Amino acid sequence: MKKIFSRPRSLKKAVFHYCPGCGHSIIHRITCEVIDELGIQDRAIGVPPPGCSVFAYYYFDVDMVESAHGRGAAVATGIKRAHPESVVFTYQGDGDLAAIGTAETLHAANRGENITAIFINNAVYGMTGGQMAPTTLLGMKTTTSPFGREDKYEGHPIKMSEILAQVNGACYIERTAVNSPANIRKTQKAITRAFRNQIEGLGYSLVEILSPCPTNWKMSPVEAWQWIDDVMSKEFPLGLIKDTTGRGDAH
Amino acid sequence: MLIKTVFAGFGGQGVMSMGLNLAQAAMMEGRYVTYLPAYGAEVRGGTANCTVSVSDEEIASPVASSPAFVVALNQPSMIKFQNKIQSGGIFFLNSSLIKEPLLRGDIEIVQVPANAAAEDMGSVKSANMIMLGAFIKKSNLVNLQTLIDALAVALKGNKKLIAINKNALTAGYELV
Amino acid sequence: MTGNAAIAEAAIRAGCRCYFGYPITPQNELTEYMAAHLSRREGCAFIQAESEISAVNMVYGASVAGARAMTSSSSPGISLKQEGISYLAACQLPSVIVNMSRGGPGLGSISASQSDYFQSTRGGGHGDYRTIVLAPASVQELADLTRRAFELADKYLIPVIILGDGMLGQMMEPVEFKHEAPSALPVRAGALRGAKGRHSRFVRTFTSNPAELEEVNWSLFRRYQLIQKQEASCENYLTEDAALVVTAFGIAARIAKGAIKQARALGLRVGMFRPVTLWPFPSEQLKELSKRAKYFLDFEMNMGQMIDDVRLALEGGGDVSFYGRPGGVIPNPTEVLRVITRVYHQKGLNQ
Ligand SMILES: Cc1ncc(C[n+]2csc(CCOP(=O)(O)OP(=O)(O)O)c2C)c(N)n1
Ligand code: SF4
Numbered sequence: 001m002k003k004i005f006s007r008p009r010s011l012k013k014a015v016f017h018y019c020p021g022c023g024h025s026i027i028h029r030i031t032c033e034v035i036d037e038l039g040i041q042d043r044a045i046g047v048p049p050p051g052c053s054v055f056a057y058y059y060f061d062v063d064m065v066e067s068a069h070g071r072g073a074a075v076a077t078g079i080k081r082a083h084p085e086s087v088v089f090t091y092q093g094d095g096d097l098a099a100i101g102t103a104e105t106l107h108a109a110n111r112g113e114n115i116t117a118i119f120i121n122n123a124v125y126g127m128t129g130g131q132m133a134p135t136t137l138l139g140m141k142t143t144t145s146p147f148g149r150e151d152k153y154e155g156h157p158i159k160m161s162e163i164l165a166q167v168n169g170a171c172y173i174e175r176t177a178v179n180s181p182a183n184i185r186k187t188q189k190a191i192t193r194a195f196r197n198q199i200e201g202l203g204y205s206l207v208e209i210l211s212p213c214p215t216n217w218k219m220s221p222v223e224a225w226q227w228i229d230d231v232m233s234k235e236f237p238l239g240l241i242k243d244t245t246g247r248g249d250a251h
Numbered sequence: 252m253l254i255k256t257v258f259a260g261f262g263g264q265g266v267m268s269m270g271l272n273l274a275q276a277a278m279m280e281g282r283y284v285t286y287l288p289a290y291g292a293e294v295r296g297g298t299a300n301c302t303v304s305v306s307d308e309e310i311a312s313p314v315a316s317s318p319a320f321v322v323a324l325n326q327p328s329m330i331k332f333q334n335k336i337q338s339g340g341i342f343f344l345n346s347s348l349i350k351e352p353l354l355r356g357d358i359e360i361v362q363v364p365a366n367a368a369a370e371d372m373g374s375v376k377s378a379n380m381i382m383l384g385a386f387i388k389k390s391n392l393v394n395l396q397t398l399i400d401a402l403a404v405a406l407k408g409n410k411k412l413i414a415i416n417k418n419a420l421t422a423g424y425e426l427v
Numbered sequence: 428m429t430g431n432a433a434i435a436e437a438a439i440r441a442g443c444r445c446y447f448g449y450p451i452t453p454q455n456e457l458t459e460y461m462a463a464h465l466s467r468r469e470g471c472a473f474i475q476a477e478s479e480i481s482a483v484n485m486v487y488g489a490s491v492a493g494a495r496a497m498t499s500s501s502s503p504g505i506s507l508k509q510e511g512i513s514y515l516a517a518c519q520l521p522s523v524i525v526n527m528s529r530g531g532p533g534l535g536s537i538s539a540s541q542s543d544y545f546q547s548t549r550g551g552g553h554g555d556y557r558t559i560v561l562a563p564a565s566v567q568e569l570a571d572l573t574r575r576a577f578e579l580a581d582k583y584l585i586p587v588i589i590l591g592d593g594m595l596g597q598m599m600e601p602v603e604f605k606h607e608a609p610s611a612l613p614v615r616a617g618a619l620r621g622a623k624g625r626h627s628r629f630v631r632t633f634t635s636n637p638a639e640l641e642e643v644n645w646s647l648f649r650r651y652q653l654i655q656k657q658e659a660s661c662e663n664y665l666t667e668d669a670a671l672v673v674t675a676f677g678i679a680a681r682i683a684k685g686a687i688k689q690a691r692a693l694g695l696r697v698g699m700f701r702p703v704t705l706w707p708f709p710s711e712q713l714k715e716l717s718k719r720a721k722y723f724l725d726f727e728m729n730m731g732q733m734i735d736d737v738r739l740a741l742e743g744g745g746d747v748s749f750y751g752r753p754g755g756v757i758p759n760p761t762e763v764l765r766v767i768t769r770v771y772h773q774k775g776l777n778q
Contacts, residue, residue: 041622041627042621042622042623042624043621043623044621045492045619045620045621047488050633054633057629057631060627061622061627062621062622062627063619063620063621063622063627063628063629064619064627064629064630064631065487065488065491065518065619065629065630065631066518066629066630066631066632066633067484067487067514068484068487068510068511068514071480071481071484071487071511074476074480074481074482074484074485074487074488075484075485075487075488075491076488077474077485077488078445078447078472078484078485078486078487078488078489078490078491078492078496079488079489079491079492079619080488081445081472081474081485081488081489082444082445082472082488082489082490082492082493082494082496083492083493083494083620085620085621086492086620086621087621103477103478103480103481104477104480104481104484106477107476107477107481111474271599274599278601284600284601285598285599285600286598286599286600287594287597287598287599288597288598290452290453290537290593290597308688309684310685311681311682311683311684311685311686311688311760312681312682312685312757312759312760313594313598313600314594314757314759316759
């Protein structure tokens with residue numbers, strides 16, 4: 001019988017610890033598929049963050065180094081500069097990339113560091129129990145915005161991708177989601193491009209992925225998928241935000 | 252014998268290179284030497300100074316709280332260091348720019364019209380080397396020839412500059 | 428050569444090819460030297476980072492990839508690096524961190540001070556870890572100990588701190604480099620460079636299994652014990668017949684030495700014990716010395732930090748006086764001599 005679905009080689013044989021319906025599981029898998037497809041398992045070095053994905057190194061069968069909260073872009077910079085043949089990617093949550101690690105991220109992008117960032121936007125702090133994230137939507141209730149986020153008090157949801165698009169060193173930025181088979185395929189394509197750019201030495205690439213966190217959104221996985229379509233992607237529109245690679249194969 | 256010298260003046264007058272040249276020459280003569288520039292906030296406001304310590308044995312502190320020699324290229328430096336110089340020490344003053352009289356009687360004063368002499372030689376920029384030449388004659392800290400040899404190191408072999416500075420050193424040496 | 432440049436040159440000659448820093452006085456010459464020598468060069472990395480936090484994390488990345496990496500700063504910047512140093516210690520990544528310390532707390536001043544002794548020798552960041560701390564007292568020693576720092580870091584897989592001060596960094600003294608820069612160093616075993624021809628591996632600090640963390644800490648502790656046993660080093664100066672021993676490190680030791688020379692000229696039997704490694708503190712050596720000498724005078728440019736280690740080493744066995752200056756103003760040897768003379772007479776050592 002022909003095998004049509006199997007575990008990617010760069011995904012370890014382990015059971016995910018993520019909640020049912022969590023976007024992290026899907027994103028891990030498709031990232032591993034991309035790594036296999038590009039044949040970079042033996043060159044890839046991943047930098048997972050503190051956050052729900054802190055144990056990503058139990059799943060990715062590539063070299064991995066945990067970074068301190070928010071410092072992924074700096075750690076990746078150090079690896080890439082010390083060992084340019086490697087293919088380095090950070091895997092970061094919204095608290096990690098858009099709050100505590102804003103400076104590291106912005107400046108790595110501005111230097112045009114030749115690295116790939118996979119940015120998981122789930123609009124909350126997952127690991128610490130559902131606190132407000134910089135990307136939390138207005139009106140959204142979290143454990144630290146119990147009255148619902150209000151701009152006057154808690155500020156606006158921050159659009160890191162649009163901000164990073166202003167930075168010259170960033171060559172490719174796209175926002176995708178993992179809430180439908182079609183969107184998952186698009187995400188996988190975007191991740192592929194982000195890695196390709198690095199392999200070709202084009203500079204900083206980032207894929208922002210709207211990712212369901214049913215647990216902290218207090219929704220069923222199906223509702224969470226729907227909510228990304230109905231609400232979240234209105235604030236964070238999907239699509240290509242920046243591409244200066246001149247490749248023109250955007251989908 | 253441990254001897255500490257402070258060179259002080261406006262930024263741009265070349266006091267740091269005076270100190271560096273002396274330190275380099277002393278090192279070439281096999282002495283212990285430290286060079287300490289005033290740094291950071293201290294160098295704001297347009298004045299600069301550095302301290303060179305020369306000794307036949309290990310030097311404890313590179314700081315000079317009461318230097319034996321002070322070379323002042325401008326008026327503010329004279330005011331700043333007039334009370335620090337040790338009794339019996341020598342105060343070298345750039346008399347082209349320092350007109351105020353000094354109130355201490357327990358130190359020797361050497362007046363060097365460095366700017367005027369430098370202008371005679373074609374460029375006021377040489378005033379520092381004229382001062383340094385005069386300083387070396389009176390203080391006897393290192394040989395004039397070593398100082399000239401040291402120039403080659405600081406000026407990285409730039410023949411034209413070496414010649415100009417050598418002339419200024421020699422002129423200063425003969426001025427006092 | 429300035430002390431700052433001497434560190435930079437010595438680091439390059441020790442095979443350091445990756446430097447990451449952020450400007451702060453009084454150590455900028457070090458960063459600038461590295462910029463001149465490591466940027467735009469094949470196989471080298473120089474980055475002026477956006478913060479000290481970023482810089483130390485770049486060191487973390489370069490070290491995990493197997494490179495000899497270094498960062499430098501001065502006190503306020505070193506506070507920011509503590510997070511990264513804790514991670515370096517946890518992941519057992521060799522690295523060198525230079526602190527040309529300045530006066531604190533807060534922004535303090537840029538002049539020389541020794542107020543970071545506790546921060547350097549007690550771990551500094553969170554967690555039960557230590558770093559090796561080297562305390563040079565001359566420009567030559569800055570160069571020699573920089574090389575040593577890289578060797579120790581690699582030998583024990585540990586971050587090493589060079590604790591200097593603004594004055595050492597700024598001053599110039601003759602310096603001799605005894606080694607040429609290697610063309611390329613072998614990549615450290617255990618480095619992450621992609622899982623080519625081997626299984627993938629990971630470097631991490633977080634674990635949800637307390638027993639696992641305990642084991643990590645046990646193994647760190649065992650290594651720290653080994654370092655304490657093998658690497659504690661000190662200088663004894665005129666201590667053979669000394670009735671009074673001055674304990675001091677770094678720039679303060681240098682000033683004390685001048686004072687001791689003057690004291691000897693006055694016929695006072697005074698010597699000096701100078702720890703070269705602040706951690707591990709040379710406790711055994713000091714304890715040994717206390718069999719001969721009873722009276723100690725601890726001199727520091729802070730209000731009493733290393734004195735804790737002096738007392739611990741003596742285990743109540745010696746008589747320890749203290750002379751501290753809060754840093755900022757550099758005392759001259761004559762001032763220290765005055766204190767030496769006073770203590771010498773108070774303790775009746777002139778009899
Ligand atoms: C310096 C520091 N502060 C706080 C934390 C605690 N912490 C761990 S993960 C995290 C945020 C996680 O949120 P996010 O980055 O959005 O990732 P997610 O868990 O949602 O995937 C925080 C605040 C930490 N590890 N380090
Ligand atoms: S808390 Fe949210 S982000 Fe974290 S594992 Fe669960 S669903 Fe995923």
